[in-house]
């Protein structure tokens with residue numbers, strides 16, 4: 539335990555927020571300031587997207603997916619006072635690996651950041667003979683220790699729960715194959731120590747013929763509510779013009795999160811604006827982080843758009859829970 543660490547819930551930064559405009563009935567609405575992070579915020583970047591943000595000290599910190607101009611996929615630390623204007627480090631994170639074999643990975647993308655007990659854990663898709671889930675941790679968003687990969691390749695979208703469940707660390711992930719898989723289900727795994735993961739349970743797979751019919755993957759760290767874990771996740775449609783990535787929401791059982799209580803039939807966000815439909819990969823919204831203000835119920839979701847830029851969308855906890863229950867396929 540590092541005693542200089544302040545738990546995020548012990549301080550109150552005001553989360554980014556914009557009210558839903560009059561006449562809009564969408565359950566999730568976009569920031570008027572999108573894209574909040576342009577593709578070229580730092581000189582080396584080709585694109586900055588699918589990134590994770592958490593409360594940190596008197597503002598926010600994050601881990602950003604920055605694909606560089608060689609198109610190598612790298613992770614960078616960033617800081618912000620208000621969650622909107624970001625300073626992203628010009629150099630990728632240098633991971634301190636206990637085992638240098640694990641430190642020799644080929645790429646890193648789609649990070650999630652989770653405050654858990656006494657530190658910020660970072661999970662991401664790590665290139666180690668194919669994509670798998672790496673786990674690292676930081677106290678200060680300056681240095682990062684690299685633990686073992688959680689799973690064998692191939693796996694993506696590793697997302698930790700923010701507390702132990704039944705005494706164990708818990709993670710969602712999406713076993714897949716080497717490339718842009720045309721299938722994908724979310725699984726739940728647990729660990730006594732963040733190193734060894736097991737007791738894998740099926741959570742949910744693709745559904746219907748629409749936005750989540752090809753594959754799905756967990757998005758931001760789940761938010762605990764009285765009615766279950768709120769999980770925002772992405773779903774993929776195979777169109778005649780390629781994959782379309784949208785976002786939906788589910789409620790998972792608090793003590794047995796592999797049991798899905800509700801899951802939305804319609805998406806809550808789909809690629810519709812120019813910055814979501816046009817970019818390095820068209821037609822993608824990909825949420826990786828959510829800030830939740832308990833006092834007001836406000837939720838701010840950070841998502842990658844068109845594999846190019848980082849954006850913000852908003853919802854309210856009570857509205858979203860009502861929406862999930864009223865539009866559930868379960």
Ligand code: BMA
Nearest residue numbers: 588647648718819822824845
């Ligand atoms: C997925 C991941 C994401 C990406 C998405 C759309 O397989 O690679 O990083 O946003 O495809 O290209």
